[in-house]
Amino acid sequence: MEYLNIPTSIFSSPEFIGAEPAQRATWIALLGWCCDQENGGVVRGCRHWNDRRWMQTCGVTSEEVGLTSDLYRFEGDDLVVYGFPRELQDAVQARRFANRENGKKGGRPSAEKAPQETEEEPTDNPKETEPKPTDNPSETQPEPTGKRKKERKKERKEYTPPYPLEGEAGECADYPLDVFVADIRTCREAWQVGELTRRERQAAAAAYRDLGAAYRNHAETVYRYYLSPQDKDRKGTRYFRYDDLAAFLNNLRNVISQAQRWADDQQ
Structure with a gap:
């Protein structure tokens, strides 16, 4: 507690x-x-x-x-x-156990989203579909946005953690979003209280799309890492642990790397 x-x-x-x-x-x-x-x-x-x-x-x-x-x-x-407060301890441990058991069983099935209609309504007026004339020829030429996006992607360097992530990343039917979030909220007691804020929900959705099923293989290590009072490794280098849930989710790859480094230090 x-x-x-x-x-x-x-x-x-x-x-x-x-x-x-x-x-x-x-x-x-x-x-x-x-x-x-x-x-x-x-x-x-x-x-x-x-x-x-x-x-x-x-x-x-x-x-x-x-x-x-x-x-x-x-x-x-x-x-x-x-x-x-023995009753509070029993309640905290029971809630923690229930969250972990739900994660092992696959959790509740996620609600299916209704397909959105994207078809455009036809129009009887052909003038509405015709582009408006312009006196400036440069405005009619589309900007090469696709080329610029490719150039920006080449400039970006993807972060590669020192410890590889086990399992396939991304969304997974056997490990839905609600179970993913429940596993993460067990790391700190304060995260288990109340509903997620809008910022936390957005961070959770992004982290789930990024890692998804891969986090399932590291959930137990991250959980034990956050329960451990050890703040330095054998060489004296400090570990870091996020107190803010949204920051934890936004930096989940770094959290997993820290947890794996801590686990290796225990051996």
Whole structure:
């Protein structure tokens, strides 16, 4: 979970009111780490952690955790944190699982678009179909637009990612647009809330036309890459992760390359 959801009633509970400021701050740090790990509010096997281990893991010291408080307590070797939103964690995990299962099954069939009529209506007046005369002969000569477009295409350099994309790109009946978008929205919890904006819908349609079925072979790697807290590779080079969904879609090829580089670094 990427957000810390705390009901306001907790701040008027006896556990919170009876705690010292240092205990409250420690509780916030522990609760935030538990939400990030989705561990149900239990830090397992941590009773004998040293001070350095506590600081690197949860951002608190062993002395602060050792303070007696109703906001957190040891049960055996495990530390139980009060007020963890377990129901929210279950809902997030269930929604994430459902999105991924729908992607494996092919998702819902896309609605067929009705054919658009493009035939021109006939006219009884021949004068309307005749071109208007002009005194400037240069205006009657069409511009060589086709030649210019070919020249521009030659000048453009297509981006080739360092890691090849597996699978056939483009639209695919077995991997429709709604499943493609659902797989991408699972990468960040914030992207799973609400409807897509117009800008995001346009970016999704363009990315689907560009990659389509090819993304299906990289969806799991991209998903794990975005869940990983690792921000640098072994050489110290930073990874980048887009927080904006439209930017993610507009740069999907770069995202896949970063995810593949991260996956290779884990081996």
